[in-house]
Amino acid sequence: MTDRTGELLTEADNPAETSQSEQTRVFWPFFIGTDNPISYLYQQIAPKFDAGEFDITVLASGGDGQLEADNVRTIPAAEFYTWAGRLTLARHAIESYDLLHTGGIPALHYPVALLARLRNPTATHVHTYRIDADPDSDRTPTALRRRLGRRATITTAVSEHTAGTVRSTFGLDPVVIYNAVDTAQFHPDYERTPLLERYGADRPVFVFVGSFERRKHPLDVISVAKQVPEATFLLIGGGGTQDRDELVADRAANVDNAHVVGRVPKDRLPAVYANADGLLFPSTMEGCPNVVLEAFASGTPVVGYNATSMPELVVDGQRGYLADSGDVRGLIDGVRSVIADSTNRLGDNARGYVHRNHTFETVAQQYADVYRTALGD
Incomplete structure (x- = not known):
């Protein structure tokens, strides 16, 4: 050259x-x-x-x-x-x-x-x-x-x-x-969405986000809803199989405070997380669930089962609550503990953890x- x-x-x-x-x-x-x-x-x-x-x-x-x-x-x-x-x-x-x-x-x-x-x-x-x-x-x-x-x-x-x-x-x-997780996209500073206004304007709202596969246990979310009438539970997602989607929809139809919302566009999810009181995610087979990180980044605590990688992320009592696998009563206790936390200590801990590690x-x-x-x- x-x-x-x-x-x-x-x-x-x-x-x-x-x-x-x-x-x-x-x-x-x-x-x-x-x-x-x-x-x-x-x-x-x-x-x-x-x-x-x-x-x-x-x-x-x-x-x-x-x-x-x-x-x-x-x-x-x-x-x-x-x-x-x-x-x-x-x-x-x-x-x-x-x-x-x-x-x-x-x-x-x-x-x-x-x-x-x-x-x-x-x-x-x-x-x-x-x-x-x-x-x-x-x-x-x-x-x-x-x-x-x-x-x-x-x-x-x-x-x-x-x-x-x-x-x-x-x-x-x-x-x-x-x-x-994208901490610029998922954060707490969103106005309340019409979706949450429609289903839970006057009560705490917990969301489930994911497919309705058996391993994610969406039916346990509905079981929790039956026992926690003071809160609203939204099941966002689906797309496992048609039979599973229909089963979850049929079960939710019999519970006044449980609603199958279906898929929500990805660009609208951050506002949903930010305005929910908690993510209820009772999955028992995950690698590193993105929905948990998205909720954390939004300042939203998580309730789930003490299974697979969940205890590595949630840490019971610090960023949410965990129950033994299959223990719906434990999930109920976790949900009610989140409702009782008026300081948002769990959500603040969760957001800080994500910014340090994810x-x-x-x-x-x-x-x-x-x-x-x-x-x-």
């Missing part, structure tokens, strides 16, 4: 080129720009990585997927479940990278890991476990999840509980990096540290 005078330039004379060569080239086989919570996390943390150290490539299949960050290259792609989207993913998996980070659908990410290794046999591989490793569950292909983890240089998990299931089931020892900046730095360790830096 020469300058304008024709003098020969060395690499050291060209700072931009030197910086580019020193960057770690990272491939994330995720499709950002969608409502998928995993993809959304990566979309938010990507710009938080040091642009001089990491050069990240990721696919974008939604309208909000283009990132204005010098260190992030977004590849336009169709949705991940289409053949066109998967072909785009495969084509870019065989580009030249220093590090691959998997952690989504095993049936998609395992072949991506194989393809990436063809072009990059010495590349570093980081794999994240986002749900518990349950060998008796039909929800996840256990064999593929084991193979993905064993191919990785380092594994991570989104909670201590999830890490424990990975250790016992797969014999791996993940680094724990929890999920993050911001995008914090999680990006934690993954960057894992990358450096995996690369031997």
